[in-house]
Structure formats: structure tokens, C-alpha cells
Amino acid sequence: MRKGRSKAIGVKRPLRKGPNRVEKSTIRLLVNGQEHLLRVGNRPDEVDPSHTLAFTLRETLGLTGTKIGCDHGACGACTVLMDGKAVLSCMILTVEAEGKEITTIEGLRNRETGQLDPLQQAFIDHTAFQCGFCTPGIILSAKALLMEKASPTEQEVKEALAGNFCRCISHYHILDAVMSVVRMGGKRDGTSISIHREAHP
Numbered sequence: 001m002r003k004g005r006s007k008a009i010g011v012k013r014p015l016r017k018g019p020n021r022v023e024k025s026t027i028r029l030l031v032n033g034q035e036h037l038l039r040v041g042n043r044p045d046e047v048d049p050s051h052t053l054a055f056t057l058r059e060t061l062g063l064t065g066t067k068i069g070c071d072h073g074a075c076g077a078c079t080v081l082m083d084g085k086a087v088l089s090c091m092i093l094t095v096e097a098e099g100k101e102i103t104t105i106e107g108l109r110n111r112e113t114g115q116l117d118p119l120q121q122a123f124i125d126h127t128a129f130q131c132g133f134c135t136p137g138i139i140l141s142a143k144a145l146l147m148e149k150a151s152p153t154e155q156e157v158k159e160a161l162a163g164n165f166c167r168c169i170s171h172y173h174i175l176d177a178v179m180s181v182v183r184m185g186g187k188r189d190g191t192s193i194s195i196h197r198e199a200h201p
């Protein structure tokens with residue numbers, strides 16, 4: 001599988017210093033269908049303006065399924081969905097994610113039935129992992145692709161996953177798993193590949 005920088009998007013902006021550093025005292029995050037109101041500040045229980053989305057997901061919200069590998073936009077381990085697109089959460093400041101709809105690996109299963117997403121099930125069925133560190137990011141990159149294009153070619157799958165590194169060399173199994181979902185038309189036991197969104201106020 002070709003390696004390179006991730007297709008996921010995200011730009012780390014320099015932290016603003018000085019009296020205007022914190023413009024808002026509270027931000028609203030929508031994560032896996034749940035609303036979180038987080039205070040912005042420098043106290044331990046607040047979101048520092050320098051915190052990345054990856055850090056906040058893991059350390060503030062306890063969603064440790066999102067992994068941090070390089071913390072520098074190079075490995076894809078931190079990939080999550082933001083408004084349905086794959087993004088590198090280590091390259092996005094939490095305050096930039098305000099009002100965005102974030103989906104982590106914990107939010108991928110069907111929220112009504114609890115059934116795993118077809119991609120999650122396919123990774124289990126194909127044993128498409130070893131240590132599993134890269135797996136959440138890879139599944140979410142594949143999810144973004146399948147939401148955009150229901151029947152990608154094998155080459156398109158490879159390109160979509162090009163920025164997700166797997167140090168255990170599980171690439172062939174990963175490709176088999178994703179293509180099995182493509183062949184099923186994204187369905188398994190009646191479960192659609194679409195994200196199960198909940199209504200937000």
C-alpha cells in the first residue's frame with residue numbers, strides 16, 4: 001500500500017498570544033451525537049486554546065479510541081470524521097472544531113441497535129489488524145471514502161488510506177476488509193454505511 005501524507009484535512013494554526021488569546025469562554029462540540037459544552041481557559045478542567053482536538057477527545061472526553069502517534073499530521077492514527085470528512089485531529093485545535101459534528105471510532109456503531117458498523121465488522125472478520133493502534137484511524141478514513149463514494153475501486157481505497165500508516169503491515173488484510181464492504185454495497189445484516197446522525201438543537 002502506498003504511503004504518504006494523509007488525505008485527511010486539517011491545518012494547525014499558530015496559537016495567538018496576548019490579551020485577545022481567548023475570545024470565547026465556552027465552546028460547543030458535537031461528538032458522536034452528544035453535545036459537550038467546554039470552558040476555554042488554562043485551568044486543568046478547561047480546554048486550553050492550544051489543545052488539539054485529538055488531545056481533547058482523549059484527555060477531556062475520555063474517547064481513547066482516537067490514537068495519537070506522531071502528533072504531527074504524518075501517520076493518520078488520529079483520524080476522525082468532522083462533518084463527514086476524514087480529518088487529522090492532531091492538526092486541528094479544539095476551538096476550531098466548535099459547532100462541527102465529530103465522529104470517533106466509538107460513535108461508529110449503530111446508536112439505536114448497538115450493531116457494529118459494517119467496516120468494523122469486516123475488520124474483525126478479516127483480522128485486519130495486529131496491535132490495532134492504527135485501526136480506528138484507518139476505519140474512519142475508509143468510512144469517509146465510502147460515504148463519499150459507495151463503490152470505490154481498489155486503487156481508490158488504497159489512495160484514500162495512503163496516509164494511514166500501519167507498522168504491523170496489515171495492509172493486505174485491511175484492503176480485503178474494506179473491499180468486502182464495497183462488494184456488499186456497504187450493507188451487512190441490514191446495516192447501512194451511513195452515519196447515524198441524531199438531531200441537534
Ligand code: FES
Pocket residue numbers: 067068069070071072073074075076077078079088089090091
Ligand atoms: S497523530 Fe495525527 S497524524 Fe499522526
Ligand code: FES
Pocket residue numbers: 128129130131132133134135165166167168169170
Ligand atoms: S495493526 Fe499495528 S500499527 Fe496497524
